[in-house]
Amino acid sequence: MSKNSRRSSKILAAALAASLAFGSVGYAAPLSNENGKSSHSQDQKIIARVNAERAIEHVRYLSEEIGTRPGGLENEKKSAEYIANTLKSYGYDVEFQYFPVADQFIGSASFEDETVWEMGAAPNGAISDTPVHAEVIFVENEDFQGAEGKIVLLARADSTAGYREQVAKAVEAGAAGVILQSLVGSRGNYGQTFNPNLTAEYDIPVFGASYIHGEWLKEQMEKGAVELSLTAKHYKDLKSVNVIATKEAKSKDEDTKEVILGAHHDSVVGAPGANDNASGVGLMLELARVYKGYNTDKTLKFIAFGSEERGLLGARYYVDQLTETQKDQIEAVFVPDMVATNYAKATNLYAMTPDGSQNIVTSSTGEAGARLGNSDILPGKFGSSDHVPFHNAGIPAALFIWMGIDSWDPLVYHIEKVYHTPQDTIEDNISAERMQSALDIIGSGLFDVVRKKTQGNN
Ligand code: BES
Numbered sequence: 428m429s430k431n432s433r434r435s436s437k438i439l440a441a442a443l444a445a446s447l448a449f450g451s452v453g454y455a456a457p458l459s460n461e462n463g464k465s466s467h468s469q470d471q472k473i474i475a476r477v478n479a480e481r482a483i484e485h486v487r488y489l490s491e492e493i494g495t496r497p498g499g500l501e502n503e504k505k506s507a508e509y510i511a512n513t514l515k516s517y518g519y520d521v522e523f524q525y526f527p528v529a530d531q532f533i534g535s536a537s538f539e540d541e542t543v544w545e546m547g548a549a550p551n552g553a554i555s556d557t558p559v560h561a562e563v564i565f566v567e568n569e570d571f572q573g574a575e576g577k578i579v580l581l582a583r584a585d586s587t588a589g590y591r592e593q594v595a596k597a598v599e600a601g602a603a604g605v606i607l608q609s610l611v612g613s614r615g616n617y618g619q620t621f622n623p624n625l626t627a628e629y630d631i632p633v634f635g636a637s638y639i640h641g642e643w644l645k646e647q648m649e650k651g652a653v654e655l656s657l658t659a660k661h662y663k664d665l666k667s668v669n670v671i672a673t674k675e676a677k678s679k680d681e682d683t684k685e686v687i688l689g690a691h692h693d694s695v696v697g698a699p700g701a702n703d704n705a706s707g708v709g710l711m712l713e714l715a716r717v718y719k720g721y722n723t724d725k726t727l728k729f730i731a732f733g734s735e736e737r738g739l740l741g742a743r744y745y746v747d748q749l750t751e752t753q754k755d756q757i758e759a760v761f762v763p764d765m766v767a768t769n770y771a772k773a774t775n776l777y778a779m780t781p782d783g784s785q786n787i788v789t790s791s792t793g794e795a796g797a798r799l800g801n802s803d804i805l806p807g808k809f810g811s812s813d814h815v816p817f818h819n820a821g822i823p824a825a826l827f828i829w830m831g832i833d834s835w836d837p838l839v840y841h842i843e844k845v846y847h848t849p850q851d852t853i854e855d856n857i858s859a860e861r862m863q864s865a866l867d868i869i870g871s872g873l874f875d876v877v878r879k880k881t882q883g884n885n
Pocket residue numbers: 614703704735736737738739764765809810811812828842
């Protein structure tokens with residue numbers, strides 16, 4: 428990333444911010460057609476119908492009814508099934524696209540009341556269905572006295588070498604199992620679950636818990652003895668899945684362009700992923716419901732990508748399967764990922780490209796915001812989501828995400844602290860207002876791109 432590109436993205440961001448601050452003059456104008464009002468009446472077709480509560484009902488199903496959705500596992504398949512059934516119920520044709528993903532090592536910590544917490548398991552620890560049942564103790568300052576026969580909870584050391592040593596000491600003291608509590612994450616968010624990377628082989632389970640799992644355990648232990656049952660599973664030969672629904676253009680020829688609205692439906696291990704990214708899927712499904720009622724000049728695809736959290740795998744696979752001609756047909760890719768957080772410091776909905784450049788996705792939504800008098804939307808520069816593989820293939824794409832940005836150079840930003848943790852729930856992390864704003868802006872911007880053959884031609 429050159430200094431120059433950083434600077435230009437900053438200038439662009441400032442320019443758009445200014446144009447939004449001064450109202451729609453100069454920003455909406457190039458897009459409005461002869462009668463001026465019609466852009467707005469097209470927007471009304473969308474904003475009068477899209478409903479945040481409906482979108483959040485999808486978030487509820489995915490994050491509560493299904494729960495965590497790690498790429499390649501059973502719950503990700505349930506999620507795909509739910510998304511496909513919903514899209515079919517709106518009248519769309521739906522396909523599944525499967526692709527292979529690497530093994531997962533998952534740990535389960537079960538309480539007496541049958542609550543189960545999902546964690547990462549060390550491949551080099553015991554992998555067994557037979558539960559290790561014991562009392563949990565929190566070991567501080569490497570004082571392993573009394574660890575024999577107990578499940579040892581440890582605040583993990585900073586480095587891999589450091590926590591390997593902690594595990595070795597716990598094993599030496601005769602621990603029945605080890606739970607390493609994650610550190611507070613690098614993005615200022617709480618630490619997420621992880622797979623402890625050990626060199627030695629151990630015959631006890633060794634789990635990587637999220638930071639909040641550790642805090643919750645300590646809270647419970649203050650009230651009385653806590654017993655857990657640990658089991659660990661190695662999942663192999665995994666397949667993850669993209670769900671693809673198509674709305675054909677009203678009349679199609681070889682020049683017909685295609686627009687994609689795509690959101691990942693998987694979550695990280697241990698996180699119900701309400702905002703990351705049941706919110707993006709909920710937005711996509713709600714827009715799919717509303718768009719069904721309208722003809723478009725372009726083909727519109729709704730895609731739920733699998734295994735984004737494992738390295739943007741679903742979007743990568745999708746792009747890799749396209750021919751050059753198919754890539755050329757794609758005019759725009761809209762990627763909602765974390766579109767409904769209630770985190771107060773995430774003040775704006777950013778349309779992010781990996782290099783900070785503007786494209787049809789950022790401009791159409793910026794213009795929609797201006798027409799609607801909604802100043803939430805701003806352009807920005809960020810990777811880390813499914814827009815990246817499209818961008819790398821030369822296809823205009825942008826990520827939509829609520830963030831607060833203090834400075835671009837160096838980048839200082841705010842996202843919710845509960846991101847990637849067990850607290851990414853509707854209760855702790857979803858705002859209906861933010862969802863509605865994202866639906867209005869993305870819904871109107873995308874509709875403007877897809878409904879007509881060329882810009883400014885109604
Ligand atoms: N929704 C996030 C992306 C994100 C997080 C963007 C925070 C901006 C701020 C996404 O689901 C994610 O976690 N992406 C991974 C990508 C990686 C696996 C290639 C990430 O950023 O760690």
